Amino acid sequence: MRDDLKSRRTLIAGVGAGGLTLALTACGAGGEQVSSAATGSGTPASSAPAAQDAPAAGLGAAGDVPVGGGKIFKEQKVVVTQPKAGEFKAFSAICTHQGCAVGSVADGTINCPCHNSKFSIADGSPVAGPAKQPLPEKQITVDGGQVKLA
Structure with a gap:
């Protein structure tokens, strides 16, 4: 080589x-x-439990997700946002441009530090930068003040 x-x-x-x-x-x-x-x-892969059999994974307290902002859960590769009070959304924390992890949530966008792609906290759609595809949405529940992956 x-x-x-x-x-x-x-x-x-x-x-x-x-x-x-x-x-x-x-x-x-x-x-x-x-x-x-x-x-x-x-x-063998066939002996692993199916994803739908797994219990909901707890992410954290809903109170830790600011209104008009969000919180990145690096270990689970998920970003949870709260566009309006009481409305929670979740998206993959992996940028659709070239697979970098997003680095921050500020001013109504989820921000990737690699090439400055920005995504809407409301629907994950790209609003700036080279990314053309939205962040994939993740299913969550909010129960007892806790955000959980569904």
């Missing part, structure tokens, strides 16, 4: 606890880093 390609791509593989973890990192078209990972645990 040429030296310039070696510097652009890194392959890391490790074996531990009876499984294999493989991660590939490469530069994307805009120079940002794009990553993917695959993990083999030795457990």
Whole structure:
């Protein structure tokens, strides 16, 4: 492999606890880093419980989501917004432009730091930047003051 390609791509593989973890990192078209990972645990995929069988995942308190703003839940890759008092929306926290994680919610938009795409807190539609597709909507419930993924 040429030296310039070696510097652009890194392959890391490790074996531990009876499984294999493989991660590939490469530069994307805009120079940002794009990553993917695959993990083999030795457990057949068919034995994993179906997503619809999983209980609702708690995100946090509804009171932590400001009216006219939102909160990013990095671990779950979800952003929850409150466009109007008592109206909660949730979207993927992964930008539809090139897969970066969104970084903030301010002034009525969900903002991606990689290429300055901005999305509406009301419906996830792109309002600025290179992104052309809306953030995918996520289903949530608000029960007992808690926001949960449905």
